[in-house]
Amino acid sequence: MKIAFFDTKDYDRNTFLKYDGMSGLEFKFFETRLCEDTVGLADGYDAVCAFVNDDINSQVIEKLRSFGIKLIAMRCAGYNNVDLSAAYGKIRIVRVPAYSPYAVAEHAMAMLLCSVRRIHKAYNRTKDFNFSLNGLTGFDFHGKTVGVIGTGKIGRIFIEICKGFGMKILAFDKYPSEIDGVEYVDTDRLFAESDIISLHCPLTEETTHIIDKKSIAKMKKGVVIVNTSRGALIDSEDLLNGIKERNIGAACLDVYEEESDFFFEDFSGHIVNDDTLARLITMPNVIVTSHQAFLTEEALSNIARTTVENILDFFEKNELPNEVCFRCKNSAG
Numbered sequence: 637m638k639i640a641f642f643d644t645k646d647y648d649r650n651t652f653l654k655y656d657g658m659s660g661l662e663f664k665f666f667e668t669r670l671c672e673d674t675v676g677l678a679d680g681y682d683a684v685c686a687f688v689n690d691d692i693n694s695q696v697i698e699k700l701r702s703f704g705i706k707l708i709a710m711r712c713a714g715y716n717n718v719d720l721s722a723a724y725g726k727i728r729i730v731r732v733p734a735y736s737p738y739a740v741a742e743h744a745m746a747m748l749l750c751s752v753r754r755i756h757k758a759y760n761r762t763k764d765f766n767f768s769l770n771g772l773t774g775f776d777f778h779g780k781t782v783g784v785i786g787t788g789k790i791g792r793i794f795i796e797i798c799k800g801f802g803m804k805i806l807a808f809d810k811y812p813s814e815i816d817g818v819e820y821v822d823t824d825r826l827f828a829e830s831d832i833i834s835l836h837c838p839l840t841e842e843t844t845h846i847i848d849k850k851s852i853a854k855m856k857k858g859v860v861i862v863n864t865s866r867g868a869l870i871d872s873e874d875l876l877n878g879i880k881e882r883n884i885g886a887a888c889l890d891v892y893e894e895e896s897d898f899f900f901e902d903f904s905g906h907i908v909n910d911d912t913l914a915r916l917i918t919m920p921n922v923i924v925t926s927h928q929a930f931l932t933e934e935a936l937s938n939i940a941r942t943t944v945e946n947i948l949d950f951f952e953k954n955e956l957p958n959e960v961c962f963r964c965k966n967s968a969g
């Protein structure tokens with residue numbers, strides 16, 4: 637079984653290589669992303685392995701099908717970049733539903749602490765032997781209210797971490813459940829009462845731009861927004877305006893609406909032509925990481941293991957517990 641991997645980096649190759657040659661698997665790692673221009677590279681392979689910023693639209697799916705490919709193995713949890721309706725009945729899609737929810741929840745808290753306690757500023761200052769404290773005042777987490785949107789695997793772990801800080805937890809989820817010490821509220825109340833808002837829901841039609849000028853207008857002045865889920869949950873222009881108008885106190889962004897143009901690549905020698913991203917990065921109260929929340933040794937190793945299991949399950953004609961499809965129960969699409 638020849639598998640074409642797209643959008644690969646050294647850390648992908650390093651974790652997947654140990655499975656290369658096992659159980660008849662043969663891997664080819666392409667650095668390029670999968671899109672209409674690059675789909676031709678998949679000709680001659682039996683399956684494709686793709687990642688968060690590959691563009692698996694209906695044309696790409698049609699081409700893959702014409703090459704005889706019957707499986708796309710996503711080596712990630714999210715699949716908003718796959719046209720599930722176009723794939724239905726033609727190509728099966730599997731994913732890694734959970735590889736380390738701890739990795740993402742801990743990164744959300746790392747960004748939050750860094751931002752609120754101005755660690756990013758202090759780090760640069762002390763590197764330059766500047767030991768002044770002016771402008772580094774943060775606030776205690778203890779007693780503050782955190783609003784969590786999406787209380788699935790990652791949201792719940794983030795909630796447990798917040799509880800450790802003695803925070804009050806409000807939550808909103810389309811399918812609320814019982815979580816000790818958590819009050820489910822509607823978004824209006826969550827926006828109005830939260831000092832910190834952290835996004836842990838998937839990107840769907842309903843959640844696209846869940847943070848925009850209308851919701852920002854309902855929030856507390858000085859609110860801190862954390863997004864480790866998907867960039868388009870936030871209208872970036874509206875976020876920027878909220879920061880300029882001093883309504884948003886800080887933003888911690890591991891994802892960005894137009895991240896596929898930039899994230900995972902080195903643009904340090906280039907002029908970045910996305911003015912919104914450039915302006916956000918210049919803000920002293922914005923921290924951007926490059927879709928890094930998943931990047932722990934444990935997560936990478938779990939991603940590789942589950943992806944290989946998914947691929948073998950398909951070729952051995954077993955059930956596909958990690959399948960997502962237009963009509964599957966476990967899919968939002």
Ligand code: NAI
Pocket residue numbers: 713714733734737740785786787788789790791808809810811836837838839840842843864865866890891927928929930931
């Ligand atoms: P999950 O499926 O366990 O939880 C998602 C939760 O969102 C569920 O409780 C669901 O009911 C809720 N939800 C669905 N639609 C909603 C809506 N319209 N409004 C409010 N809540 C809604 O997913 P998990 O594993 O917790 O992941 C959450 C998100 O984190 C993923 O969708 C993915 O986009 C993102 N992610 C980011 C990573 C990174 O490296 N930055 C890595 C892994 C996931």
